[in-house]
Amino acid sequence: MTLDTLLDIVLRLVALLLFITVTVLALTYLERKVLARIQQRVGPMRTGPLGLLQPIADALKLLVKEDLMPAKVDRLLFWMAPLVVFVPAFVIWVTIPFTRDLVVRNLDMGIFFIVAVSGLSSAGMVMAGLSSGNKYALLGAARAAAQLISYELPVVFAILAVVMIAGSLDLREIVLKQNVTPYIVVQPVGFLLFVMAGLAELGRTPFDIPSAESELMGGPMIEYSGMHWAMFFLAEYANTFALAALATLLYLGGWEGPVLPALLGPVGNVLWFLIKCYLVIMLIFWVRSAMPRLRVDQLLSLAWKGLLSLSFANLFLTAFYRYMGWPDVVMLVVSLALAAGALYVMARRRRATAAHPSVRLVTREELAR
Amino acid sequence: MTTDARPQSTPQTIEMMVNMGPQHPSTHGVFRMVLQVDGERVTGMESVIGYLHRGTEKLAEGEMYRQVITLFDRLDYLANFNNEHTFVMVTEKLMGVKPPERAEFIRVILLELNRIASHLMYYAAFGADTGVFGTTFMYGFRERERIQAVFEAVSGARMMHNFMRVGGVKNDLPANFDAMMGDLMPVLERGVRECDDLLTTNEIFLERTQGIGVISAADAVNLGLSGPNLRACGVPYDVRRAEPYSIYDKLDFDVPVGARGDCFDRYLVRMEEMRQSLRILKQAMKGLPAGPVMATNVPKGLRPPKGEAFVCTENPRGEFGVYVISDGKDRPYRLKIRGPSFVNLMSLPTMMRNAYIADAVVILASIDIVLGDVDR
Numbered sequence: 001m002t003l004d005t006l007l008d009i010v011l012r013l014v015a016l017l018l019f020i021t022v023t024v025l026a027l028t029y030l031e032r033k034v035l036a037r038i039q040q041r042v043g044p045m046r047t048g049p050l051g052l053l054q055p056i057a058d059a060l061k062l063l064v065k066e067d068l069m070p071a072k073v074d075r076l077l078f079w080m081a082p083l084v085v086f087v088p089a090f091v092i093w094v095t096i097p098f099t100r101d102l103v104v105r106n107l108d109m110g111i112f113f114i115v116a117v118s119g120l121s122s123a124g125m126v127m128a129g130l131s132s133g134n135k136y137a138l139l140g141a142a143r144a145a146a147q148l149i150s151y152e153l154p155v156v157f158a159i160l161a162v163v164m165i166a167g168s169l170d171l172r173e174i175v176l177k178q179n180v181t182p183y184i185v186v187q188p189v190g191f192l193l194f195v196m197a198g199l200a201e202l203g204r205t206p207f208d209i210p211s212a213e214s215e216l217m218g219g220p221m222i223e224y225s226g227m228h229w230a231m232f233f234l235a236e237y238a239n240t241f242a243l244a245a246l247a248t249l250l251y252l253g254g255w256e257g258p259v260l261p262a263l264l265g266p267v268g269n270v271l272w273f274l275i276k277c278y279l280v281i282m283l284i285f286w287v288r289s290a291m292p293r294l295r296v297d298q299l300l301s302l303a304w305k306g307l308l309s310l311s312f313a314n315l316f317l318t319a320f321y322r323y324m325g326w327p328d329v330v331m332l333v334v335s336l337a338l339a340a341g342a343l344y345v346m347a348r349r350r351r352a353t354a355a356h357p358s359v360r361l362v363t364r365e366e367l368a369r
Numbered sequence: 370m371t372t373d374a375r376p377q378s379t380p381q382t383i384e385m386m387v388n389m390g391p392q393h394p395s396t397h398g399v400f401r402m403v404l405q406v407d408g409e410r411v412t413g414m415e416s417v418i419g420y421l422h423r424g425t426e427k428l429a430e431g432e433m434y435r436q437v438i439t440l441f442d443r444l445d446y447l448a449n450f451n452n453e454h455t456f457v458m459v460t461e462k463l464m465g466v467k468p469p470e471r472a473e474f475i476r477v478i479l480l481e482l483n484r485i486a487s488h489l490m491y492y493a494a495f496g497a498d499t500g501v502f503g504t505t506f507m508y509g510f511r512e513r514e515r516i517q518a519v520f521e522a523v524s525g526a527r528m529m530h531n532f533m534r535v536g537g538v539k540n541d542l543p544a545n546f547d548a549m550m551g552d553l554m555p556v557l558e559r560g561v562r563e564c565d566d567l568l569t570t571n572e573i574f575l576e577r578t579q580g581i582g583v584i585s586a587a588d589a590v591n592l593g594l595s596g597p598n599l600r601a602c603g604v605p606y607d608v609r610r611a612e613p614y615s616i617y618d619k620l621d622f623d624v625p626v627g628a629r630g631d632c633f634d635r636y637l638v639r640m641e642e643m644r645q646s647l648r649i650l651k652q653a654m655k656g657l658p659a660g661p662v663m664a665t666n667v668p669k670g671l672r673p674p675k676g677e678a679f680v681c682t683e684n685p686r687g688e689f690g691v692y693v694i695s696d697g698k699d700r701p702y703r704l705k706i707r708g709p710s711f712v713n714l715m716s717l718p719t720m721m722r723n724a725y726i727a728d729a730v731v732i733l734a735s736i737d738i739v740l741g742d743v744d745r
Contacts, residue, residue: 039507135387139409139726205500206573292573293500295727296409346572359637361623361645362605 012104016093024237025055031285038289059230067226072133081131082224082231084124088117089235089242096245097172099255099269110171111159114246118201121235122148125203128232129220140220143296147200147207150303154197157311158190161318162250165331175254182253186331189314189339191251195280197307198243200299202236204284206291207299244280245273252276306342313338384412387726391420397494398740402717402733409725414718418711421744429704434460434535434671437701441691442529444706445742447490450476450483451684453533458614459680459691460535463673471660472537473616478550478653479523479532480615481646482516485557487685488639488646489513491737492564495636498734499577501568508567512560519549535671536664550654554647561643569640578632582720582732585630592719593712596687597638598736602630608683622649632735639737642685672699686710686737710742 029044029052036043044051069078095110097103107113125148129141162183166174174183184191200207221232248254253276260268294302317338321331390401399420405413425444429437441452454476461468468476489509496505517527522543524532532539543549568574584594586602599606607624609617625641627634673695681690687709694703713736720732 035503039504040511041507135385139387208500289501289504290567291501292496292568292571292577294573295577295725297725298576359601359625359627359634359641361641362626363623364610364621 013094016104017090020090020093020238020241021234023241024234025059027237027241027281028058028233029055030281031288034282034285035289038286062226062230062233065226067228068223070133070223073223074131074133077127077131078223079228081124081128082228082235084127085121086124086231086235086238088119088121088124089238091117092242093238095171096242096249097175097254098273099266100172100176102266102270103172106170106172109169111163111174111246111250112169114242115156115159118239118242119152121239122152125220128224132220132223134223137220137222140222144203144220146296146300147203147303150300151197151200151207151307154193154303154307154311155201157308157315158187158194158197159250161187161190161311161315164315164318164322171249175249175256178253179256181328182251184251186328187251187314187318187335188332189310189335189342190318191247192339193307193311193314194251195243195247195283197303197311198247199284199287200303202239202243204236204240205288206293208293240281240284241277244277244284247280248273248276252280310338310342389729391417397734397738400733400738400740400743402729404726404729406726409727411721411724411726411729414721414729416714416717418714418740418743421740423745425745426704426706429701431700433699434673434701437704438533439529439531442531443741444708444745445684445686445689445710445739446528447487447739448483448685448689449528449530450479450533451682451689453530454480454615455680455682455684455689455691456693457533457535458682459678459693460671460673462678462680463676463693463695464535464667464671466536466664466667468537468664469661470616470658471541472662472664474653474657475538475542475662476533477615477617477620478650478657479520481649481653482519484646484685485561485643486513486516488643489516489560489564491639491685492568492636495731495734495737496568498730499568499574505564505567508560508564512557512564515553515556519553522546522549534663534667536667537662541662547654550650554650558647561640561647565640569637575633577727577731578636578735580629581632581728582724582735583629583631584716584720588719589630589716592716594687594716595709595712596684597625597642598635598687598713598716600625601627601634601638603628608681608688612681614680614682616653620649620652622646632731635735635737670699672697681707684709686739686742687713689742706745708742708745710738710740711745714738714743 032054033043033051044054047053047057069075092114094104095107095113097106097110122145125144126141129137129144132138162174163169165183165186166177168174168177199205221229224232255269255273257268257272257275260271262268264271314335317334318331321334384405384407387404387406388401389404391399401417401420403415403417404411423443425440429440432440438453438456441456442449444452460466489512491509493506493509493513496509497503520530521527523546524530524539584592584598584602586604589599589602590604594602595606595608603626605624605626608614610624622645625638625645627638673693675695675697677692677694679690679692681688683689688707689709690707692705692707693701696702717733717736720736721729724732
């Protein structure tokens with residue numbers, strides 16, 4: 001290991017850390033603004049022009065805040081839990097390529113590495129809840145454990161389907177294979193599954209029962225403050241961005257796009273990557289603002305009965321299509337049929353509710369009788 | 370090997386006491402709920418109230434009748450006009466005073482506006498409790514703010530109006546009231562429609578509210594449930610129709626009645642009630658007669674003759690009743706308030722049988738209590 005290589009690695013990691021930090025700060029600002037606009041408010045406006053300095057104010061506040069450690073906690077676990085949650089969130093970024101050549105270290109089993117490492121943060125959440133010595137944290141940890149484990153499988157199966165089509169676990173390869181059609185066209189069901197199960201993995205609405213604000217006030221992270229809590233916060237946003245990045249790479253064609261690369265070269269590619277990422281992130285924020293949250297048993301039944309069956313079906317169909325060597329359009333048609341089937345089952349229930357309205361208007365004559 | 374290495378078939382569990390409140394983002398005021406939970410299931414519940422008790426009934430004994438009206442504003446603080454109206458009606462009953470037509474119409478307009486505002490607040494809080502982060506709050510409050518602007522123009526205050534008087538109302542409506550209402554009505558209609566669109570057909574919302582917190586009609590009647598909660602169980606009892614007061618028997622409106630008595634029906638009944646209130650408002654605005662707003666035979670110092678009277682009205686929360694005993698002096702001898710939220714709250718353990726913790730919050734939100742009414 002020469003000094004050059006060492007310096008190279010260190011510089012790449014520092015650049016990545018800076019990028020992640022800036023992006024996470026930007027995402028906190030963006031979320032508040034987007035949510036505010038949907039709710040007909042304006043969001044932060046006072047800290048700096050248009051509230052642009054708000055994330056810096058937040059970061060400074062968290063840095064100087066008193067970092068309490070209650071007396072009843074298990075000290076080692078309590079101290080370690082935020083690290084166990086944050087480090088995987090950062091480590092997976094090592095393998096995510098922004099363009100063909102812009103990646104810290106490309107692994108030829110990149111996606112496998114990402115899935116494996118991100119599973120570790122579930123353990124961190126549970127550690128946080130259990131070590132806090134607080135009933136609410138305990139409940140939150142139990143819910144978080146169940147949720148995070150249940151939703152790993154649909155995510156993995158959705159990814160497996162893409163890997164099957166691309167024939168490689170290497171993220172760069174997967175994007176290069178999408179130069180004709182992005183995989184969302186071939187795998188619409190897979191994309192939906194990935195985003196839904198990914199939202200649940202992130203612990204975001206409508207799956208945010210572990211940190212349900214109006215019920216259990218922060219769940220497993222309730223006893224954390226200051227920099228420890230900031231770690232959880234950063235990890236959640238870094239994971240959100242990672243989910244968006246993976247969705248872009250696996251389904252939306254990564255860094256390829258029409259006009260910009262011709263105009264600006266590799267910068268154009270990075271811009272396309274970021275644009276697609278941010279589109280997915282906007283979708284995630286939108287869902288957060290408009291959807292109620294699922295109860296924990298409904299959440300689990302959705303994972304095991306709904307998403308898992310759908311992802312099995314998707315995987316089986318993909319495998320079959322690959323085996324028969326059919327053209328892409330067959331996969332598209334079959335996938336859309338699968339999506340239509342799932343939507344039909346949902347619509348049937350809604351029609352049942354609407355057809356028998358449970359509330360009727362009673363007129364004055366009827367009351368007099 | 371003869372040792373039985375099989376573990377115990379059921380692991381030992383302890384029931385946990387989870388305390389929700391009094392300060393809690395979702396207990397609608399200072400209300401404490403102590404839940405006994407076994408895992409995620411609620412096995413027992415105890416409600417602790419009294420955090421907002423201000424001794425209204427005792428205070429009223431030391432105040433003149435006109436001053437008591439301000440106390441009533443603060444009871445169910447989301448339905449101020451309804452409270453004032455009931456007290457004013459019971460005093461009018463004692464004194465044998467009848468307010469003029471115009472005053473009655475003004476009262477009904479304000480009452481129904483207040484009903485819409487209260488149900489919008491319900492919508493806001495209910496949505497927030499099912500997990501929509503803040504969006505329902507903003508949607509509900511947008512229209513509510515417009516209604517409160519009208520209240521401010523009419524009475525001078527957004528919430529604690531002190532506007533109703535024995536024999537009429539304090540002053541006439543402002544000159545631009547017709548224009549204001551003409552602007553407001555389509556906005557309210559659109560607002561109710563938007564609120565409806567956001568939640569009512571949402572799959573997740575349906576999952577969270579249908580079949581949750583069911584109470585049978587028989588149980589509801591036995592427990593004294595009233596208002597939209599009772600009507601959601603299928604009992605078509607509305608005080609405005611059963612014992613009509615003011616000009617309600619001249620107005621044309623329907624009463625929404627549910628079927629299953631679950632959280633969803635309670636929510637839907639209130640959404641429909643908002644539409645019916647809009648209908649009443651249109652009729653009241655059209656039929657608003659000219660004339661005085663205060664009866665002429667009301668003396669300056671209110672001194673009802675000896676006697677007792679009871680009046681109940683349809684509050685947005687249920688049946689709000691006031692019982693006054695007068696001994697001929699200018700202060701009430703005894704005032705008893707039948708607060709709908711207090712009685713509705715007592716049905717909570719029945720509704721929470723076999724609920725999850727997450728459901729407990731939704732059920733509490735669905736019965737729409739206001740702590741000012743519970744604790745008085």
